[in-house]
Amino acid sequence: MLNESQLAVLKNAKLGALNIHLERLETLARFDSAGELSDEELLAFLKICNTLYRSGEPLITDKVYDSVFLAELEKRHPGHPYLHSVEPEKAFTGKTVVLPQRMLSTEKAYTEESIEKWLVNIEKAAVELGIDPDSLIFRATPKLDGFAAYDDGKILYTRGDGRKGTDITRVFERGMIVGGSGKRGLGAGEIVVNQSYFNRHLADTFENARNFQASVIKEKELEPHALEAIKNKAAVFFPFSELPDWQGSAAEIRATFENIVATIYSLIDYDADGVIFEVTDERVKQHMGATRHHHRWQIAYKSNAETAHVKVMRVIPQTSRSGRVNPVAELEPTRLSGAMIARATAHHYGMVKEQGIGEGTLIELTRSGMVIPKIERVIEPKQPQIPGQCPSCGSELIWDSDYLYCLNSAHCPAQIENSIEHFFRTLANNDGFGAKTIEKLHTSGVNSVYAIYQLTLEQLVEMGFRSQDGKNQIAKNLLDQLKRSRTEAIEDWRFLGAFGIWRMGLGNCERLLQHHRLLDIFNLSVDNIVLIEGFAEKTASAVVESLAMLKDEFMKLYGLGFNLLQTALITGQLQKTSPITGLTIVFTGTMVHGKREDMIKEAKRLGAKIANSVTGKTDYLVTGTDAGATKINAAQQKGIKVIGEQEYLGVIRQ
Ligand SMILES: [Zn+2]
Incomplete structure (x- = not known):
């Protein structure tokens, strides 16, 4: 059974679109082999597990995730982009090591009442031990919203699943300092970035501090601004034991709860998403112990949207x-x-x-x-x-x-640069084409994605992609990344989505390609597209129009040879779900069931072709009240089935 926090995570992450029913999800979580899953289901399940894992509410163990589900994907599609996708806590392949001490998560409370319950339990424990509850000292610290890690003095580990993490000692080798006293070996803490520094220097490059923190840990070479942040001591590893705190009695917590919470947030210049309360008496801690997930002597208060x-x-x-x-x-x-x-x-x-x-x-x-x-x-x-x-x-x-x-779409720098950036970001199989690089390229006269792919090493160096000592490694890297973007496999719907067609988000691109092959989409009519679920008439005509405008640019880029994974067609579906798919139908007369236009639309959606007059190709003539005699006669002469509205409704609802 999924718990409440897991359900909340799924709801927030809008994973509903992945189409796995909750019951099915719970069944899959108990599987120890992934052989019977379809490709789509496997991928969707991996994404859900990963999201839950990242929010600290894993659905399955790390081991099962890796050795059953991820391994299955690797077996079926060795080059699948999901295998290389950037995920904040799993992005590195470093060796997995057992943590010196288990890192449990913290139980969360959202109301003062829950904190009160927790205090009462602690006081009970104290009484059981013969300790005067009024003498207990509590400590409150900010709940850092960073990247959890554990420092044993030699190695820095990621939190992983709480038992096993990954060796990321490299962040210290890159010059990262330890916050607080600066001492190594102080156990659990978080890699965090100074808020003011982030807002001043990094906010334009990273959507949020979390993305930045993940990038600091990456295995590959760091971006210059990440190194810079480490050098400026803005990104640090902060051990929990070194955090500034508030200390006081249970009575004080009860009397000045809101003040304490507000004070804690003001103690640090790092992102925090709650306040951790804990009792300091070691005997009480020992006595209360831990569940499988959290210590009972500690609780995190998370205020609701402030x-x-x-x-x-x-x-x-x-x-x-x-x-x-x-x-x-x-x-x-x-x-x-x-x-x-x-x-x-x-x-x-x-x-x-x-x-x-x-x-x-x-x-x-x-x-x-x-x-x-x-x-x-x-x-x-x-x-x-x-x-x-x-x-x-x-x-x-x-x-x-x-x-x-x-409206200056052809020459507006912002529109051109943002479109190019969108292309590379959507492909998601390359690095290096961020806003700054693209701005530089555009200023040097490069104004399309295609033009970027035509650049030579000399041209890039000429444009200034070289280090101060004249070495051309930066230009070389860009060319490598361009090559990588073409050779590393990507889904064809992702490639299509990269063009940023109006109303064609990735979801719609995938739906479209589930019904038509990539190169066929340029020949589709509005009628073809409205048949696909999720495409209204207006969207469909906008898509047809945009595709026509895009075709030349698309074919030029497509011609460069990208490694595209074809989307599986769901061919049978339309036929299976509708008894009138592929049939030609003529409606005549006034319909009772609904407006004629609506019935026509419904028939189209079910895969029928709609004609205005009866010919030899007509399958059904559907007659409403005061139907035209001419059409009925013509149909009867040609031996075409004439059915009334009720009978027709019976046919489509078979
Ligand atoms: Zn403009």
């Missing part, structure tokens, strides 16, 4: 790859639920205009998760800040309902 009133300094426009200009509000830096928040996004410029978001606007901010928060409520409006021109190319911006657009 809100704050924050002042906007200014609203800056950012042009996305589609030309839509998005408003980002720069805020007076505010600490919220343990994180320093300096930016928030408004939904669109329509909101900025209507609600008056500009310099000095007071907003209510709620932190939900780690991403940049959204502005949900304006407390005190001011003059809205709305740009007239594109911040990137200077073109006049155009309103389309609530959104502002830059």
